[in-house]
Amino acid sequence: MNSLSEIADIIKANHSFGVTYHVSPDGDACGSVMALVQGLRKLGKEAYIISRDLTPDNLGFLPLSMEIAGHNTKPKNNSDILIALDCGNEERLSCDISDFTGMIINVDHHITNDMYGRFNYVDSSSSATSEIIYSLLNELDIELDTSIAKCLYTGILTDTGSFRHSNTTSSTHRVVSNLLNYNINHTKIHSALFDNKPFSKLKLIGRVLDDCKLLFNGKLILLYVTKQMLNELNIDNMDTGDLVSYGLQVENTEVSVLLKETDCGVKVSLRSKNEFDVRNIAEKFGGGGHIKASGITFNDCTLSEVKDKILNEFAKELD
Amino acid sequence: MNSLSEIADIIKANHSFGVTYHVSPDGDACGSVMALVQGLRKLGKEAYIISRDLTPDNLGFLPLSMEIAGHNTKPKNNSDILIALDCGNEERLSCDISDFTGMIINVDHHITNDMYGRFNYVDSSSSATSEIIYSLLNELDIELDTSIAKCLYTGILTDTGSFRHSNTTSSTHRVVSNLLNYNINHTKIHSALFDNKPFSKLKLIGRVLDDCKLLFNGKLILLYVTKQMLNELNIDNMDTGDLVSYGLQVENTEVSVLLKETDCGVKVSLRSKNEFDVRNIAEKFGGGGHIKASGITFNDCTLSEVKDKILNEFAKELD
Numbered sequence A, B: 001m002n003s004l005s006e007i008a009d010i011i012k013a014n015h016s017f018g019v020t021y022h023v024s025p026d027g028d029a030c031g032s033v034m035a036l037v038q039g040l041r042k043l044g045k046e047a048y049i050i051s052r053d054l055t056p057d058n059l060g061f062l063p064l065s066m067e068i069a070g071h072n073t074k075p076k077n078n079s080d081i082l083i084a085l086d087c088g089n090e091e092r093l094s095c096d097i098s099d100f101t102g103m104i105i106n107v108d109h110h111i112t113n114d115m116y117g118r119f120n121y122v123d124s125s126s127s128a129t130s131e132i133i134y135s136l137l138n139e140l141d142i143e144l145d146t147s148i149a150k151c152l153y154t155g156i157l158t159d160t161g162s163f164r165h166s167n168t169t170s171s172t173h174r175v176v177s178n179l180l181n182y183n184i185n186h187t188k189i190h191s192a193l194f195d196n197k198p199f200s201k202l203k204l205i206g207r208v209l210d211d212c213k214l215l216f217n218g219k220l221i222l223l224y225v226t227k228q229m230l231n232e233l234n235i236d237n238m239d240t241g242d243l244v245s246y247g248l249q250v251e252n253t254e255v256s257v258l259l260k261e262t263d264c265g266v267k268v269s270l271r272s273k274n275e276f277d278v279r280n281i282a283e284k285f286g287g288g289g290h291i292k293a294s295g296i297t298f299n300d301c302t303l304s305e306v307k308d309k310i311l312n313e314f315a316k317e318l319d
Helices: A004-012 A027-042 A129-139 A146-160 A170-182 A186-194 A199-211 A227-232 A241-249 A278-284 A303-318 B004-012 B027-042 B129-139 B146-160 B170-182 B186-194 B199-211 B227-232 B241-249 B278-284 B303-318
Strands: A016-020 A046-049 A081-085 A103-108 A119-122 A213-215 A220-225 A255-261 A265-272 A293-299 B016-020 B046-049 B081-085 B103-108 B119-122 B213-215 B220-225 B255-261 B265-272 B293-299
Touching: A004 A103, A004 A119, A004 A129, A016 A027, A027 A046, A027 A081, A027 A129, A027 A146, A103 A129, A129 A146, A129 A170, A146 A170, A146 A186, A170 B170, A199 A220, A199 A227, A199 A241, A199 B199, A199 B241, A220 A227, A220 A241, A220 A303, A241 A255, A241 A265, A241 B199, A255 A303, A265 A278, A265 A303, A278 A293, A278 A303, A293 A303, B004 B103, B004 B119, B004 B129, B016 B027, B027 B046, B027 B081, B027 B129, B027 B146, B103 B129, B129 B146, B129 B170, B146 B170, B146 B186, B199 B220, B199 B227, B199 B241, B220 B227, B220 B241, B220 B303, B241 B255, B241 B265, B255 B303, B265 B278, B265 B303, B278 B293, B278 B303, B293 B303
Parallel strands: A016 A046, A016 A081, A081 A103, A103 A119, A220 A255, B016 B046, B016 B081, B081 B103, B103 B119, B220 B255
Antiparallel strands: A213 A220, A255 A265, A265 A293, B213 B220, B255 B265, B265 B293
16 A cells, blocks of 8 residues: 555646546545545646546535536546545446556545555545545645535545544544634535435335334334335435434334335345344345445345345344 | 633632533533533542433433432532533523522523623633533643543534534534544444434324425425324323424425424424524514524414414515
8 A cells, every 4th residue: 555645746746637436426425536626726737527427416516516427437548647536446436447558546445445556545544535635635735725625524524424423533523623714614514415305205204204113122123115105205216225224213222124115126224223233134135234234135025025034034133 | 701711710729519500401511511520520629410400311321410310409508619501591500599609600602691600701602511611621631531521522412413503613623523532432422312212203203204294385394293193102291392303304495394282282393494584483473592493382272273374474485
């Protein structure tokens, strides 16, 4: 691995940069890329965003969101440097590198990173790639401004779940303390990120919570999203994975399970509040993830079949 | 008003302290009082908590919660100093001062404070009284520890709404950055504060959201809590005021209105996302509050009557 000052030296010595992130970019991917691109331009470099994706709706408030249109999918020239942010491996890049022979700089905070760059800086102790970019901009002697601070704040806010997750450190808050000196309206950023549900999503949350079940002496909450609910609310295509987290808001629960009926079967999301290892359950059905957040896809099964299978496994550990 | 170092000097020069807060104490009241009491004890002072209230359920994890039992309702001696934290006026003190002739030190962050102490330090630029107590402990050269840091973090977290509200400043994050150096489990604190709903509350949220209405071209969300819902869910006595905030999570809404049927009439909670002044509406019906958060109580009215009255007023501004 390289040091951040080595990464800074390579950047100083070159002129043109394509900057990309992982597919389906989130707040940290967009925030870190936009902050770096703005910083590079302040240094007089040519810098452009490479993205197969459009800006997600809730990130449209970010300053360079108009530059993400899904058109720039490749580095412009093989002499350019490709900087990949927040992306653990080549396969997930939102960038076509099939005929790229130039140099890749890989900067990330994920613990699993393939080190696919010619230069690599991966710091899993950072809460977000945006926290690393804050340090990189310092290393490059680039003065921050409101627009850059807004991007970095958004990235950190997204990946720390509003400073809640265990990746939030003393250093994270120190960085944010500095960002708030650049006159950003952090309340509006929270609102843009978190208060932008379609009304139908609020109704769906209502329906799902109204129907949820408390099982195993209160240790497990079971939530359903059925095709009928989606039809009745005219919901065609919506991310509903976050609904599972409502189950964890209940006192004394350990696990929340969301079953979602899809056209091909059932998608299961599992979340754990504390020590319970839901990945262990997911892996028994060919799923995977993390200890506290895992998922499984069942093809050609009904909701009721999947419910029985899953609950049987949980019964062994919770009953 | 006095300076923080004058307050520190008075504390250094005295020995015995009763420390109290406002009635119905929240995370900042409890956190700041417990942090200061622990700090005073580290200085070798006698310090005790005065409270008419019990520790709220969700704050039971705080280190001195067992010392809040509702028994100590007065200063022990008139020679003791009474330190009142996070309380804007004498009437709201969780302490009986009717026959107290000793000295009161009043430390608070609310913009409206009656300066009722012999010594007063009120800093409305602080996010929380806990943020002030952090500075006071520094001023007193008291070394923090995990237990004190936990209390101060809890106070700041509560009053900033997880670092979201506009009272959160660069200085707030700098303080929190320092607190996280004392080995506190901030994720568990978030969980204790926010993930402790009774299951029936989750069901009620479901019922309320399932029934909510979008009005005035999506600018207003109307939510109801009816006596029938509460009966069906066996909910006897539960704070439901927070339900109104769900309405603000919807994209493009400006106002959320919650009508709650009570034994004597209807309680109305009003919330605004951005600039809309809901206090203005509340005051027309004898209610009050802040621009973004107000309330009204209607006696001897039905839900449907109150709905009509309120919506008529909103129609003038939103239609």
